[in-house]
Amino acid sequence: MKTKLRLDQVTKSYGSVRALRPTSLDVPEGEFLTLLGPSGSGKSTLLQILAGLTACDQGDVWIDGRLSTNTAPHDRGIGLIFQNYALFPHLTVAQNIAFPLEMRRLPRAEIKRRVARMLEVVQLPQVGDRLPRELSGGQQQRVAFARCSVYEPSIILMDEPLGALDKRLRDDMQTEIRRLHKELGATILYVTHDQEEAMAMSDRICLMNDGGIAQLGTPSEIYFRPRSVFAAEFVGHANFVAPVSETPSSKCMVRPENIRILKEGEKADTVVNAILEDTIMLGAFSRHVARLGTGERLIAVNWSDENGVPLHLGETVRLGWDACNTVMLAMEAGQ
Numbered sequence: 001m002k003t004k005l006r007l008d009q010v011t012k013s014y015g016s017v018r019a020l021r022p023t024s025l026d027v028p029e030g031e032f033l034t035l036l037g038p039s040g041s042g043k044s045t046l047l048q049i050l051a052g053l054t055a056c057d058q059g060d061v062w063i064d065g066r067l068s069t070n071t072a073p074h075d076r077g078i079g080l081i082f083q084n085y086a087l088f089p090h091l092t093v094a095q096n097i098a099f100p101l102e103m104r105r106l107p108r109a110e111i112k113r114r115v116a117r118m119l120e121v122v123q124l125p126q127v128g129d130r131l132p133r134e135l136s137g138g139q140q141q142r143v144a145f146a147r148c149s150v151y152e153p154s155i156i157l158m159d160e161p162l163g164a165l166d167k168r169l170r171d172d173m174q175t176e177i178r179r180l181h182k183e184l185g186a187t188i189l190y191v192t193h194d195q196e197e198a199m200a201m202s203d204r205i206c207l208m209n210d211g212g213i214a215q216l217g218t219p220s221e222i223y224f225r226p227r228s229v230f231a232a233e234f235v236g237h238a239n240f241v242a243p244v245s246e247t248p249s250s251k252c253m254v255r256p257e258n259i260r261i262l263k264e265g266e267k268a269d270t271v272v273n274a275i276l277e278d279t280i281m282l283g284a285f286s287r288h289v290a291r292l293g294t295g296e297r298l299i300a301v302n303w304s305d306e307n308g309v310p311l312h313l314g315e316t317v318r319l320g321w322d323a324c325n326t327v328m329l330a331m332e333a334g335q
């Protein structure tokens, strides 16, 4: 697959703050890649360097196979959407969407055609004559997406675009952005610090920590095969258990859905006794917290079973998991 974007050993410091350690990244054409990581991990810096809004100290940026490190932002063929999407308040929705095309001096009829099509794509065909303040937050966000996509950039960078929206709207917009991604076929780089959002939306996740890439992989690889304690803990809940063969320099991790409360006579590769401290019925699943003799707590998430043996808080349960569901993690410095 053709590489659309490439960062080659890019670094950035702000005074004494090292925002980005030497970082290399290849993004294939048409991919939806999410930059996920805690606050200050360098996500926005990486995006700004790709957009040309921030100059890197060292390294190179390649776009479409062309060396673009010093290319001006408007010559990079990249669309940008940020959290404060700032539509022009005095222009109608249609005028807002037409703006990038007016700047590029496209013929009037062509502008009209493209604006109408974009309004269809974002499913807002009726609101072209309204002002932005007459729209809901989610609708405004869709208009921002339309304005960014109307000149058909083949790369779209989004920095926390749903950060200002409430949960319900976020969910709707996630689906919407996925649909638009498919429809437009653009390469999308999406910044979020919300791991569920990253899981739901991405072809691959670039997990960032402390100005560098901690792990790059599909949502499933990052979740089931994290390569560090940081990755294991940042995405989902990590239960740390004693490794079968004790290696002082490693930790063993099991996800909650792979720890079972064993029924009478049921077997597993590893079985431990624990006191049940809490059980929460979440509908399809139930979440159990159980305390080991060492004082450590394990979390198990199992299918709810209406006909199962009732569990009582304070009772001793047998917890079991299989070797194939454990992940050995190297300890990082300081852990």
Ligand SMILES: Nc1ncnc2c1ncn2[C@@H]1O[C@H](COP(=O)(O)OP(=O)(O)OP(=O)(O)O)[C@@H](O)[C@H]1O
Residues within 6 Å of the ligand: 014, 017, 018, 019, 037, 038, 039, 040, 041, 042, 043, 044, 045, 046, 193
């Ligand atoms: N203009 C700036 N001047 C000084 N320091 C900066 C500047 N921009 C970013 N930094 C610092 O660089 C580091 C990386 O910041 P960056 O904004 O890339 O992180 P982020 O992962 O996007 O964080 P957030 O999720 O909070 O937006 C942080 O320590 C930040 O304080």
